[in-house]
Amino acid sequence: MSFGSGSIPGYLQRLRNSKIRKANRQKKFKGGNDYSKIKSIKTEYSFPKVSSYKLSQLKKKIEREASTKNEKHVVFWVSAIVVVIILLLLFNFMKF
Numbered sequence: 001m002s003f004g005s006g007s008i009p010g011y012l013q014r015l016r017n018s019k020i021r022k023a024n025r026q027k028k029f030k031g032g033n034d035y036s037k038i039k040s041i042k043t044e045y046s047f048p049k050v051s052s053y054k055l056s057q058l059k060k061k062i063e064r065e066a067s068t069k070n071e072k073h074v075v076f077w078v079s080a081i082v083v084v085i086i087l088l089l090l091f092n093f094m095k096f
Contacts, residue, residue, distance in 0.1 A: 050058070
């Protein structure tokens with residue numbers, strides 16, 4: 001019985017090879033990956049402290065900018081839909 005001309009032995013060989021590759025990858029990454037003490041390391045950047053009042057003003061400014069941008073998008077899409085509807089109505093009822 002040949003089991004489909006070597007398909008099962010080939011499958012078993014691929015399983016063995018993948019197990020070996022996985023073991024090699026795990027060896028390469030063993031140790032040195034302990035990031036649990038990362039908070040004790042000083043970062044390169046020093047971010048300034050902002051008062052709560054300025055922070056709330058900054059949030060309000062960002063919200064206003066986002067809402068105006070959103071309004072512009074809405075106006076654009078509504079006007080585009082109106083133009084398409086007008087064009088469809090013109091071409092449907094126009095006699096050539």
